[in-house]
Amino acid sequence: MLGDTAIAVHPDDVRYQHLVGSQATHPFSGRMVPIIADEFVDREKGTGAVKLTPAHSSVDYQIAVKHNLRHINILSDDGTLCNCGEVFDGMKRFDAREKVAQILQKKGLWRGQTSHPMSVPICSRSSDIIEPKLKEQWFLDCSDMAMDAIQAAEDSDIEFIPSYYSKLWKHFLTQTREIPWCISRQLWWGHNIPAYKLLSDSNSKLNGQYVVAPTFTEAITKATEMLGHNKFKLVQDEDVLDTWFSSSLLPFASLGWPVQNPNLMTFYPTTMVESGSDILFFWIARMVMLGKKLTGNPPFRQILIHSLLLSHGEKMSKSKGNVIDPMSIIQGCSLEELQKSLESSNIDRKEMAAIFAEQKKQFSSGIPECGSDALRMALCSYDFKGASINIEVETFVEYRSLCNKIWQIFKFYQNYFPNGFIASNIDQVNNLSAKDCWILDKCAHLTELCAQHFPKANLDVITYSLKRHWAVDFSTIYLEYSKPTLQHGTAQEKEIALSVAVKVMDMSLKCLSPFMPYLSEELYQRLPLPNKAPSICVASFPSTHEWSIFRNHTMNDDFEKMFKLSSSIKNFKAQFGLLHQSKRVGTAYIIGPLRQGIPLEVLHLIEHDARLTSLQVDKMPDESNSVCNLEVLQPNYTVLVDLSDSIRSQSEEELEKMSGKLHKLLVSQRQLLDETLRLDQTSLDGADLQSHNSKVADLKKELTTAEKCVEYVINVTNGSNL
Structure with missing residues (x-):
């Protein structure tokens, strides 16, 4: 309230239309506060009248610029009040709030207190409430540079992987090109702003202005030329450059720019940069803009944008305790070690218990040692061109x-x-x-x-x-x-x-x-x-x-046919529990056009792969009821399999067990097929219908195999066990 410079109401609010254009008296400073109309006001919320504090609210600031309102800063850098009069100056912000309420009550201006939800920015490190404050900053005009970055993409000077980011690139830079980039920061570290405040004893209009130069010496020379004398003092601005600005200079500044040298000429521009989509415009776009502006070329030819990494469906965050440290994958890490690393972090102790519980749930046995090679290839195995990747140990x-x-x-x-x-x-x-x-x-x-x-x-x-x-x-x-x-x-x-x-x-x-x-x-x-x-x-x-x-496409096709033949034989043997016997079991008969078909050498590999006692090519079996026709690769080939000796050699108890298993499989396959066929297909279309039809075809094939197996056991045992 102490920094309020206006009261806003909605232009269509009949309760206040007669007051728009008039002024109210500030209850503390006595200054006149204009009453303005603006459509941003929600007339259904509270009284429908909103006080504006332009120096301490970004929304209020935009309205103030629109209506040419004053900006009064009431917060000093240490968080105490200033420019508020003797009663409040030097007071802590929360103490001042209580004092304001007390004085309003004494003056008879208090109309009550009502709670309502609002978004309050909280510092991620200190958990303190952040107070916006109007300060002088350095800005960079990006309008022309943004257009150069757009043009670089349109001219294919830069290529996006995936390509759809090129549309997002153009859209974002077009929408934001007129917004200046704030490149100054009030931090303890960083590149100093190369700007020097000119302090002179003369009454020159230049007094208090800034001189911008690469070095202090050059700034003195420039100031001397501006004033015509050297009776002045230069004080460098205490702000530092935005980290994104400094890092955007990296591709060429690290190679000795602006001096043309072999390293710069060889390694600039580079081939590719990779980045997450979340910093595409914080960093990548600014590298392109500054690279084009200062060197004439974008700093790289390709921009590879990878997905955000998730852990168990959530974005990795230190505050959630779900960050997977690459070193934990490489070297392995027990649950106790994972939790010990959290104890030395800056996570709020109140949240620690919940994070420990989640870690115990996700990594109950810790993380096994996998090595850097497995880590690298596993990360590359994900399709990183989507929105996110769910990382799993x-x-x-x-x-x-x-x-x-x-x-x-x-x-x-x-x-x-x-x-x-x-x-x-x-x-x-x-x-x-x-x-x-x-x-x-x-x-x-x-x-x-x-x-x-x-x-x-x-x-x-x-x-x-x-x-x-x-x-x-x-x-x-x-x-x-x-x-x-x-x-x-x-x-x-x-x-x-x-x-x-x-x-x-x-x-x-x-x-x-x-x-x-x-x-x-x-x-x-x-x-x-x-x-x-x-x-x-x-x-x-x-x-x-x-x-x-x-x-050799022909050889590859022959092997694919051989694999299909061998797979059908192995699946058939598996139905009877005969695939993984210690000794080879069964005889296969393959009849087909050998001269135009699969070479004999390839066919005989089936004997080894399917663990058969023998493989007969172009030879019919002596007993027709001892074989089963697998009906694979028809009509070119006939594949017959004889497992009769192995089945007949089993005891009555083993045969009953085998038959029961086959009947159970047959019943379940019929039930599953019936349930699938009863599904309403009218709502299916495209890929869903294709998937449904494919499932039905597979189930029919599996049912046919089950029926064939039951029939085969009946034939080779003369039905004695059924």
């Missing part, structure tokens, strides 16, 4: 397991390396087996994928492909298929198999290196390669041209 553990798997793959092959072994150059497909051609084709495809997605920063696509390449293609499939050769093959076959494996590991480690530099470097140094680079960091990245000779 389980993801880091998953990629730690991948690190272990890659290490074990290398150790497996290392055990087969003869003394002094150096891998042969595999630069052609002659004398290579089908599985060798297949894995080399997979490597060639991986190089194409990296070449396609690295420039677009689709790191999640690359990490997923690398993970599948190492864990599935290389480990689960190729390594397993290579075991018979490494264990029972000729010396030449072993040498070729090991050389192919080394070539695959060399290529795969190079693709992995940007995500797991430590593991890839360690294993690269151990690879028995001829003429390899001193470090994987300086080795050439695999190129699509180099690997194009290994591209």
